Amino acid sequence: MAQKPSIPKGTRDFTPQEVARRNHIISVLRKNFELFGFQPIETPSFENTDTLMGKYGEEGDRLIFKILNSGDFLNKTTESAYAEKDSNTLAGEISEKALRYDLTVPFARYVVQHQNELEFPFKRYQMQLVWRADRPQKGRFREFLQCDADAVGSDSLVQEVTFVQLYDAVFSELKLEGVTIKMNNRKILSGIAEVIGASDKLIDFTVALDKLDKIGEDGVVKEMLGKGITEKAIEKIRPIFRASGSNMERLDLLRELLKTSETGLQGIEEIAYIFDKIDHLGLKTAHLELNITLARGLNYYTGAIFEVGAPEGVKMGSIGGGGRYDDLTGIFGLKNMSGVGISFGVDRIYLVLEELGLFPAQALTGTQVLFLNFGEKEALYCLKAVADLREKGIKAELYPDSAKMKKQMSHADRRDIEYVILAGDQEMAKNAYTLKHMKSGEQNEIGFDELVEKLAR
Structure with missing residues (x-):
């Protein structure tokens, strides 16, 4: 083992x-x-x-902290230092460098x-x-x-x-x-x-x-x-x-x-x-x-x-x-x-x-919004939005696999991500996104500009 x-x-x-x-x-x-x-x-x-x-x-x-010389460093020591076990002298002979x-x-x-x-x-x-x-x-x-x-x-x-x-x-x-x-x-x-x-x-x-x-x-x-x-x-x-x-x-x-x-x-x-x-x-x-x-x-x-x-x-x-x-x-x-x-x-x-308890909330901020992945077509739609959000300084990412929705939501929860975005056929047809607040459960269908305004606060 x-x-x-x-x-x-x-x-x-x-x-x-x-x-x-x-x-x-x-x-x-x-x-x-x-x-x-x-x-x-x-x-x-x-x-x-x-x-x-x-x-x-x-x-x-x-x-x-002293660093041992490379190679067979003991062969390069003097007989007296080695035989007498004189730590200070021996250290000087086997360690030419030290951590600051x-x-x-x-x-x-x-x-x-x-x-x-x-x-x-x-x-x-x-x-x-x-x-x-x-x-x-x-x-x-x-x-x-x-x-x-x-x-x-x-x-x-x-x-x-x-x-x-x-x-x-x-x-x-x-x-x-x-x-x-x-x-x-x-x-x-x-x-x-x-x-x-x-x-x-x-x-x-x-x-x-x-x-x-x-x-x-x-x-x-x-x-x-x-x-x-x-x-x-x-x-x-x-x-x-x-x-x-x-x-x-x-x-x-x-x-x-x-x-x-x-x-x-x-x-x-x-x-x-x-x-x-x-x-x-x-x-x-x-x-x-x-x-x-x-x-x-x-x-x-x-x-x-x-x-x-x-x-x-x-x-x-x-x-x-x-x-x-x-x-x-x-x-x-x-x-x-x-x-x-x-x-x-x-x-x-x-x-x-x-x-x-003096660390400000912004010192703990990681990803602000996670886009859920519902498949290849939906992922491509989300990736474009992710790239545009990052250009505006908003921390965003797409869940990499089209796993079960419960698993993706749990991932966001464990990482303490404030928002998730759901984007399926309905949202894509309207060029929109469903934004869900993880703690309150409140969700709204919004356009990209409104999404930016909401996340940039």
Whole structure:
């Protein structure tokens, strides 16, 4: 007996309805990306392994899917790596390529390779699949669509202001009102590490701090202690674990804590600039919030960092995030190329819109009208009408077989097609069609022009 087929954990098949809903989200993103001046690009699904490794921190590197070299790859390994079962060395020898982990590092590689062809500042958007060897759970998949927008070649904080507005515009158009755009600055985090004497443990410090919402204060403290950060140092920053009040009150708390750190104060002034501009410009439906413990565990962020939370009451991880990366292209040989970018989590946005019932009816629309097939002559009559309706943008099709009418009607019902058309000798003699509404059962004999008017509503 043949084994039942399956797909890898963390991947999915999509039904026609799910694809239609995803396309609705993607079309809103594309429209707003282009309204804000971003241009589309695409990059390969896999990159050279050395392009990706070392760019995401230790935790990120472990989640990169590596592709085995073709041919007899084991014969090309060194005896020492094979004998000692050294995973890291062995992986480097048997895997020269890897599936992309995100779109930002490939974008940095793209900018370096095409720098002489690009006009800077260069603003791009990209919507492609990425892969992560993560533990699957609700809203977290091993294969998922990432939708990014980046701007490189400018140090101006106007770019960050623009990205806040872009988030607000997209989520407002999706009717996902009340999202929270959380912001922090890596310079602030560097300043905090500096004033507590833990600059040499900045990565460990930020990775632990970023988990505050997941593991709580006690969990963060335990992880920091495990990484060698002293209890005395942790006591100095306990106030930020419980920071509350307005954005200005939180900035005042930071100014007091970081008054001896030049780097930290610079980060405060950068984020204060962004908040001031947004206060003057206003947002449609989103809320902008300073989150002092937000760290985003990626090494390449150097300035502002973003994370978007779903509206209150919806249990979901972040539905967007990003930040500024002043030196990302430097790892590929292009210095002094500042950039900032954000990402939209389409899969999580989908789940939130579904939970809240926010998908518009038109996002689910498939075939609007099905012509029933009563035989060769009738089918030809219907096919002409189908072609004419399609020319007018109406989704129409003919049932392919002259099956029993009950079977054809059931097919339309199961596909949730709103109308069916019956056309036999009587209708053909009058150059007319009998249009039947599937839910109400109401039917009328009408001409083609009236049919178009009815279906185009």
